[in-house]
Amino acid sequence: MSVTRSGWQIYISSLVGKAGLILLIFMVVASIYVLATYPLDYGIRVWSNPKSWADNPITVPPTWVDFFTGRDLVTHHITITTTSKGTETIAGLKFKVYELDYDLEEDGFPTYLMIKIYNVSMYSERGVYFVINFTRPDGDEIRLITFAEVPPPNSDLPYIAFSKNEKIIFLSKERSVGFSLLTYINTKYNLNYTIDKLNEINYNKVLFGVPTEEGGDVIWKPLKGVYKINVYMLGEDKDKIAMLKAVFGGESYGFLGTDDNGRDLAQGLLFGFPVALAIGFFTSIVTTAIGASLGIISGYKGGRVDEIIQRISDVVYNFPFLPIIILIVFIISRMPGFPRLLAIFGAIVALGWPGLTILIRSMVLSLKQSQFIEAAKAIGASDRRIMFKHIFPNLAPFIFAQMIFFTPGAILAEAALSFLGLGDPNIPTWGQIIEESFRAGAALNGWWWWVLPPGLLIMLAAITFVFIALGLEPIVNPKLQER
């Protein structure tokens, strides 16, 4: 009953066996890719760090939904510049000009407009003065906002402003931008809006659109074309901005959309591959090792050892799985600093072994009677030698199949525990991501891209091992093979 070449042939000839193997290869490749390209502390350093996601739109669907919506959604766009376009003299004052371009190609509005200023070096204690202008495709130029930045008294020059934290201006929310827009639409379209009314419409519609009249109501329609944000800086000649960034909020993002922190779900879900595989592999290996060894010992030794092992495994086997595992993980995770995933791993192992012990024991009992064991005993082989050199190899294929069979259970258990809030919020497992989507009410808000993919991936991981186990069944269970 050992896995021979014919065993492999039986396996690969079955459809589920092939499917399982292909899926496993896919998962392994994805995991290797993650391990090679992601930092090891990805969870803490990137995933749970709001700074990594500050430029992303919040809860937007994937970009490919364009295929189904019938309208191209505005894609997320970031424009960065580090160099000045030149200087311009306005009213006798020499301004340095920085330009940020944006081409609106889709029939929609960017959801927000944000500008970020990094590391402004100032060579005079008078500081600098900024003017931010907005040029539209129709040639209109709107002065959005002006402000000054002065180095603190007695600071060393050159002083670098916005070095610790970049200056963030939410142009589509900023009140002074609102007042500029009021003046603009008043002079251009003769619309008399109050600031409250403007807040209702949203600044981005005014910034990126034109009003049209439909049945007495004013409807804002997007205006396609190239937009320019010009940042004018007045200061010393040497003063400069290290980097300028403009974020044009998209209606869609990336391959799998974003969550309510703007996190790129595709990235987090990809990271879930090695985590799921590792949990599946390690829990099933350790559980199977414990279960099988206890089964062999129990069956071979008999007597009091057998009695004790059987009693305990019978009791543990009959524990209601989820309630007990919740309790164990909950208590262990109350200990500060204890890694949550390790607690989950330990709990699954602690409850998972007895089934196999009971099975293996009954197999050992019949194996014990066979002649080759008697022969081994007769020539004086030690108990340990008989158990591991004679009994174990005979059961190995079966034990291996059981290990594969246990794996989907372990993956599903980890996901369920993470979903119940017992997982590690710093490690994006699939269960953890669904937990966050559940807490944010993703299903109630129709944010399907945050609900469906992680669940499908959990299913994929589980079904991979179910298929492999089904493919292995005819090999380890000769009764099935005959049919």
Next chain:
Amino acid sequence: MGVPRYLGVKAFNLMLVLLGVLLLTAILFGATGLSDKILRAIISEEVRGYRAQLSQQKGLTPEEINHLVEEYKKNLEIEYGLDKPWYVRLPDMIRRIVILDLGTSKHMTSFTGSNQIRDIIVERVPYTVMLMTTAVLIVFAIGLGFGTWLSTKVGSLWDRGLSFFASISYATPTWWLALLLILIFSYYLDILPYGGLLSPNPPKEFLPRLLDMMYHAILPIMTLVLALSGSAIYIYRSILVSTATEDFVTVARAKGLPENLVLRRYIIRPSLHPILTNLVLGLAGSLTGAILTETVFNWPGMGRLYYEAILNIDEPLILALTYVFTLIYVAARFILEILYIVVDPRVTVE
């Protein structure tokens, strides 16, 4: 072996399971210092009451009150065994869990406003049992119905399709399926409520109220049924197929008995024992499913309570819930043992 003796042995084994759970929980809580924490909370509650009582009595100086309170507290600590290590207190801790004397919950209250753990749990039990039994019975009907039908079509396309469906159903996380159904039926179709027990302004009369509750139970029950029925059909089919290949079935057919009769009396009847086993295993499965499903649908049973207790880090409540879940599980197992005797007389004859 007579019936009482048989049941006695089974009851003893199940008691061992219960005791095992209790021992495990008590050790876990004791060794990690959580049991100290729970007892301290109970004591400080009582001390507060005592202090309030003293301060209403006239003629006591603050120093005297403080002194009396300290004395009282010390006595309580001795009474509750806080002066002894946790393993000495183990039997007492187990006793407390058994009678659910675990003090008060920090954040949760019962629907009637009590924060005694016993009150909170007891009123939630019926909702969970209602959800579970309904789902399990539906799964049983579907499983046996389709299983019987498929057992007559071994090897057909339907039959192969089933084993595929069963794998998919096994690999689908119940709680995710619940979210999926909410997305479909509550968000997109907008025909079923996404959670809760009753509508925001529930009807007062009994019958409309019951209907409202049933309306809210549709999605949770649907989730459990979908999640459990795949493997149920598969298992029942396998059981029936293995009986159908027995010699006595062939003989019955050879005698020319009507196929209907063969199916009922020669195939299903002898298969009842393993079928029942799976019915109860299904119950165990739904216990797990109930925790997750109730969580998603905000169904006010013990499962949802579990989730809230985890979120609020409410140790005594979690301890108590684990015990009650085990108790229900063990009770279901015992009912199974009784049913075994009813359907299979061989059980008691050896």
